Amino acid sequence: MSDRGEIIVRAKQVTKSYDDGRITVLHGVSLEVRAGEVVGLWGASGSGKSTLLHLLGGLDLPDAGTMEVCGLDPTREVDRIELRRHQLGYIFQMHNLIPDLTVEENVRVPALAIGTPRAETAKRVRELADKVDIRHRLHHRIQDLSGGERQRTAICRALMNGPRLLLADEPTGSLDEKTGNTVFALLKEMAEQNNIAILLATHERRFAEQCSRVLRVRDGQLSEI
Amino acid sequence: MRILSLVLVNLLRHRLRAFIGVAGISFGVAAMLTILAIVTGAIGMFERILSTDSHYLVFERNVSDLFFSSVTSDQVASIRERPEVEEAHPMLFGIVAVGDHPMVTCFGIEATDPRLATGEWLAGDRAMFGVRDDTLYLGSRAAEFLAVQAGDEIEVGRGTFRVGGVFKNENGFEDGGVFMPLSMAQDFFQRETASSVVAVKLREESTGPTFKAAVEMDHPGIIALENREFSQSYNSFKILNFTAWAVGICAFCLGGLGVANTMLMSVFSRIREIAVLRVCGFSNRQVTMMIFGEASMIALAGVLVGFGIGFGVLAVMEHTPQFQGYVQASITGSVMVGIVITALFTAVAGAIYPAIYASKVQPAEALRYE
Numbered sequence: 001m002s003d004r005g006e007i008i009v010r011a012k013q014v015t016k017s018y019d020d021g022r023i024t025v026l027h028g029v030s031l032e033v034r035a036g037e038v039v040g041l042w043g044a045s046g047s048g049k050s051t052l053l054h055l056l057g058g059l060d061l062p063d064a065g066t067m068e069v070c071g072l073d074p075t076r077e078v079d080r081i082e083l084r085r086h087q088l089g090y091i092f093q094m095h096n097l098i099p100d101l102t103v104e105e106n107v108r109v110p111a112l113a114i115g116t117p118r119a120e121t122a123k124r125v126r127e128l129a130d131k132v133d134i135r136h137r138l139h140h141r142i143q144d145l146s147g148g149e150r151q152r153t154a155i156c157r158a159l160m161n162g163p164r165l166l167l168a169d170e171p172t173g174s175l176d177e178k179t180g181n182t183v184f185a186l187l188k189e190m191a192e193q194n195n196i197a198i199l200l201a202t203h204e205r206r207f208a209e210q211c212s213r214v215l216r217v218r219d220g221q222l223s224e225i
Numbered sequence: 226m227r228i229l230s231l232v233l234v235n236l237l238r239h240r241l242r243a244f245i246g247v248a249g250i251s252f253g254v255a256a257m258l259t260i261l262a263i264v265t266g267a268i269g270m271f272e273r274i275l276s277t278d279s280h281y282l283v284f285e286r287n288v289s290d291l292f293f294s295s296v297t298s299d300q301v302a303s304i305r306e307r308p309e310v311e312e313a314h315p316m317l318f319g320i321v322a323v324g325d326h327p328m329v330t331c332f333g334i335e336a337t338d339p340r341l342a343t344g345e346w347l348a349g350d351r352a353m354f355g356v357r358d359d360t361l362y363l364g365s366r367a368a369e370f371l372a373v374q375a376g377d378e379i380e381v382g383r384g385t386f387r388v389g390g391v392f393k394n395e396n397g398f399e400d401g402g403v404f405m406p407l408s409m410a411q412d413f414f415q416r417e418t419a420s421s422v423v424a425v426k427l428r429e430e431s432t433g434p435t436f437k438a439a440v441e442m443d444h445p446g447i448i449a450l451e452n453r454e455f456s457q458s459y460n461s462f463k464i465l466n467f468t469a470w471a472v473g474i475c476a477f478c479l480g481g482l483g484v485a486n487t488m489l490m491s492v493f494s495r496i497r498e499i500a501v502l503r504v505c506g507f508s509n510r511q512v513t514m515m516i517f518g519e520a521s522m523i524a525l526a527g528v529l530v531g532f533g534i535g536f537g538v539l540a541v542m543e544h545t546p547q548f549q550g551y552v553q554a555s556i557t558g559s560v561m562v563g564i565v566i567t568a569l570f571t572a573v574a575g576a577i578y579p580a581i582y583a584s585k586v587q588p589a590e591a592l593r594y595e
Contacts, residue, residue, distance in 0.1 A: 054589045057504070059504065059587075059588040059589040059592070060587075060588075060589035060590075081506065081508050084503070084504060084505065084506040085506035086506075090504050090505075092592070096497065096500075096501045096504075096592065097501075098498050098501065099238075100234070100238040101234060105234070109501075109502065109505045110505040110506050112228060112231065112507075113502070113505055113506030113507045113508075113511065114506060157505065161506070
């Protein structure tokens, strides 16, 4: 495990089941992620990768175990809002952008949640759009974009409020190989430039192998490769 | 982009749904505005009939409607003899059938009644009013819809009368009415010496309480009310007002259901989107405010459109000959404010459940939702 930065994620003995306990997805999972690390969660579909990300992002609640993300407890509502607003960005496989809004409007949504002044938001949008090479598409609607452009927009949105952690759930899963490579490289570059930790769920070994650490998710357990 | 602009964008993205919500509220607003304006106008016209150049109205105590009120000629004479009284004008109301028109308001008045002096005489001689017992007079609107003029003969009820003159009156009810000398009306309606109401003008308005007490002491069967007091206590006005508000509020309830339906549809179809907003840091409160904001915008647009429709309908009704001039809309500031408040309240109430539902969206579950 890298010791180059502070611990951003610490989870101990986290368990999650569905259907009244009949389906256990995570069995006492523990992990730590430090600042600047790109940690791959590699496993087959249904292995529990997304569930783990959901729990760490406060989108769902664990049955047991403790979690600390950026010094906050994602099981507490107050901490969850602070986490989502300032500490973490989320990237989904299907990008989950708001249709009919433009690229710029989608990227602005997190700033809207915290009431960032308009001028400051506009400057930040331009900066991010330049970094991911989407500036020429800022005023286009989401439905007019290619898959890669949509995912780059989602990356901008995730980075809007300057998070310390990115939770990326199969961010290349819906993209062709070339675009997937580009998006993955972009994510790594962002992490390095901004000292952001990334926890990236993927079923593609080639991306997992490029992460600074890889945790294999199988049968609800984590094992370091 | 502020939350308000997100609200606008959301409404524009779902134009048809927003339109249905706006239509629901606007019909409610238009219905309420139209009904209240007509009723308030009608009450105003009736008040003006009663209160022409007077301070007090005297009529039979505990009567359900002024049409059934009887103030005898002896009582009128007694009132006239009171030292506080400058003038007293008895009036008898009735409904008559004239030609093909089964309901025309008939006013039995004396030749000295001020409305004869204030009217604009288009034909005939005012000085001849009451001279002949086979002659009646018409408001200009009545002459128009009955298609008669001065000198013609018309059938009123079972009798035939000569039209002695036509005069124009600003009051829609009076302008659409038939005027008879009081004694002729008493014979016609078989009311012997009765009047429906007596409009009393005092020498000094300050003597009103003395006049009222004296009349009610001398004649226990009748009551004297100040014009304002009468308007507030007259049952028919109360019933009309209550009915107008009740019908209007029912219309709004339908509009509110429209908004509730629109907002529910909107929330259900945006479950994933709302989850994304939560993931991006929106609090429950912000999501709730967004839904209420959308409902309020729908209400605001509905109010504007509704006022447009309502004023349009009233303008058309006021100029439609078939209404015989009985529609004289009266729109007060309080009615306008009441309608706006009711519209906003209805829309916000309709958005309560959708807003609660939206605020309780669990992001993880909603993101799996298709």
